[in-house]
Amino acid sequence: MTASRKNPAREQLDRIEDALIESILGASEAELREEMVERGEDPDKCLLRMEQIVAGAKVASGKRRMERAKSELQEWRTGQAKTLKFDREAVRARFEKMRSRDPELASKMLLAARKGEGLSESDVEGLIEDLAKLERLDDKPGSE
Amino acid sequence: MSETDIFGGMKGRMPAMSQTRQIGSEPVTSDGFLDSEDISEAFDSLSPENRLKLYEIERIALRGTDLSPGDLLHEALSAAIMGDRNCPRDVPFMAFIVQTMRSIASHHREKRRREPTDGGAAPEARPVFSAAASDPEQTLIERESADTVGAIHDCFEGDEQAQMVVLGWSDGYRGKDLRDFVGVDQTALDYIIKRIRRTMAKRYPNGWKKQ
Numbered sequence: 001m002t003a004s005r006k007n008p009a010r011e012q013l014d015r016i017e018d019a020l021i022e023s024i025l026g027a028s029e030a031e032l033r034e035e036m037v038e039r040g041e042d043p044d045k046c047l048l049r050m051e052q053i054v055a056g057a058k059v060a061s062g063k064r065r066m067e068r069a070k071s072e073l074q075e076w077r078t079g080q081a082k083t084l085k086f087d088r089e090a091v092r093a094r095f096e097k098m099r100s101r102d103p104e105l106a107s108k109m110l111l112a113a114r115k116g117e118g119l120s121e122s123d124v125e126g127l128i129e130d131l132a133k134l135e136r137l138d139d140k141p142g143s144e
Numbered sequence: 145m146s147e148t149d150i151f152g153g154m155k156g157r158m159p160a161m162s163q164t165r166q167i168g169s170e171p172v173t174s175d176g177f178l179d180s181e182d183i184s185e186a187f188d189s190l191s192p193e194n195r196l197k198l199y200e201i202e203r204i205a206l207r208g209t210d211l212s213p214g215d216l217l218h219e220a221l222s223a224a225i226m227g228d229r230n231c232p233r234d235v236p237f238m239a240f241i242v243q244t245m246r247s248i249a250s251h252h253r254e255k256r257r258r259e260p261t262d263g264g265a266a267p268e269a270r271p272v273f274s275a276a277a278s279d280p281e282q283t284l285i286e287r288e289s290a291d292t293v294g295a296i297h298d299c300f301e302g303d304e305q306a307q308m309v310v311l312g313w314s315d316g317y318r319g320k321d322l323r324d325f326v327g328v329d330q331t332a333l334d335y336i337i338k339r340i341r342r343t344m345a346k347r348y349p350n351g352w353k354k355q
Contacts, residue, residue, distance in 0.1 A: 009289035012314035016296060017204060019313035020344065021242065023337045024200045029193035031338070032200060039346055043196060049214065050195045054187055057218045061180070061225035 091132045095124070177230040178237075186237040187221060194238055198245075203345070205245045208288065209252040220244040257284060299347045305336050306343070 024032070033043040099106050109119055109127075119127070178186060190198075202216050209216075220241055223229040229247075231240040258281075293314060300306035305326060312325040323333055 009286050009293050012293050013289045015316050016293070016310060016313050017207070017246075019318070020204050020341065021201050021246075022318075023341055024197050024204070025238070025242075027197070027338075027341075029191075029196060032193070032196045035200075035338075035342055035345060036196070038342065039349065046199050047192055047195055050199055050217070053214045053217050054221060057221035058184060058225065060218070061222045064222070064226060065180075 088128060088132070091128050091135065092124075095128050095131055176232055176234075178224075178233060180225045180227065183221070183224045183231065186231075187241075190238070197238070198241065200345075201242055202245055203348070205242075205249045207249070207253075207292065207348070208256070209249050210256060211249070211252060216245045216249055217241075219248050223248070257281060257288075296344070299343050300340070303339070305332075306340050309333070309336050309340060 027035075036043045036046060099109070198217060199213075203213060205216055206213065211219075220229070223244060224231060224241070229244050231237060296310060297307055300310065305328065308326045309322065312322045317325050323330060326333065326336070328336065
């Protein structure tokens with residue numbers, strides 16, 4: 001008997017597989033056990049084997065998740081270090097350029113600083129970090 | 145033609161692997177999906193009956209892959225725990241895991257087809273169906289599928305009723321349509337299907353690999 005040419009063979013095979021799986025899903029435990037015994041398999045050993053497979057999958061997944069977490073943490077640290085180093089040096093240069101070219105800005109900064117005594121080093125560091133954040137926002141797609 | 149949805153509406157709803165969303169190493173599960181602990185619990189709470197069903201279904205789903213029994217279940221469960229495959233909360237876990245195993249098996253089959261043969265060259269296809277002749281890969285898939293369908297029919301040489309049921313299945317018949325096609329009542333159909341299952345299990349003890 002040859003396969004019907006009405007549908008492509010792959011589709012026919014998928015449908016046969018669907019039907020067989022459907023019949024298994026509809027079978028009772030007793031039927032399945034009987035069929036397994038008939039072909040020489042021990043259903044209880046099969047269940048034990050299932051337990052082992054599941055335990056193995058859980059352990060393997062746990063290890064993979066741990067590896068993934070370590071790798072992501074490492075990536076994050078590397079990326080963070082690069083960003084901070086780059087931002088700090090480049091942004092400080094840009095900040096100093098802005099301050100030297102704009103006397104009005106320099107004057108406002110002086111007034112905004114504590115008791116008109118000028119910006120402390122930590123004030124400058126804070127401004128550099130704020131500027132870096134603003135630049136990162138500007139670089140994001142969709143930002144104006 | 146009637147067709148019962150045995151897969152709990154999973155067909156066409158399986159999220160693609162690329163759709164998985166992740167934050168850090170944890171699968172992100174919006175309220176609509178089971179998280180990794182839910183997956184473990186869902187499996188742990190499966191009855192022995194359902195576990196035996198999965199065991200049997202895996203053997204069928206293995207066809208055409210290089211995987212061994214147990215591999216598909218392992219991969220499916222791992223993918224679900226890792227969040228590479230997401231189980232919608234409104235889908236029965238059995239349906240999800242069955243469809244995940246089938247989907248993974250399908251990927252393995254595709255991968256295997258793309259691998260070069262021993263000689264180093266891609267498998268040469270000989271045209272069988274004119275519609276697929278322009279695509280060698282599709283032609284090869286069709287040829288392999290046709291060979292398997294033919295081999296399944298050959299399993300039931302001399303058992304006309306079983307052959308009719310398989311033929312009906314391959315054309316998508318179910319329920320009343322299948323009964324009418326074969327010309328038997330439900331009790332007789334159940335008996336024939338059981339016979340088919342047993343014969344197939346004996347013929348393909350390790351899945352539908354080429355024997």
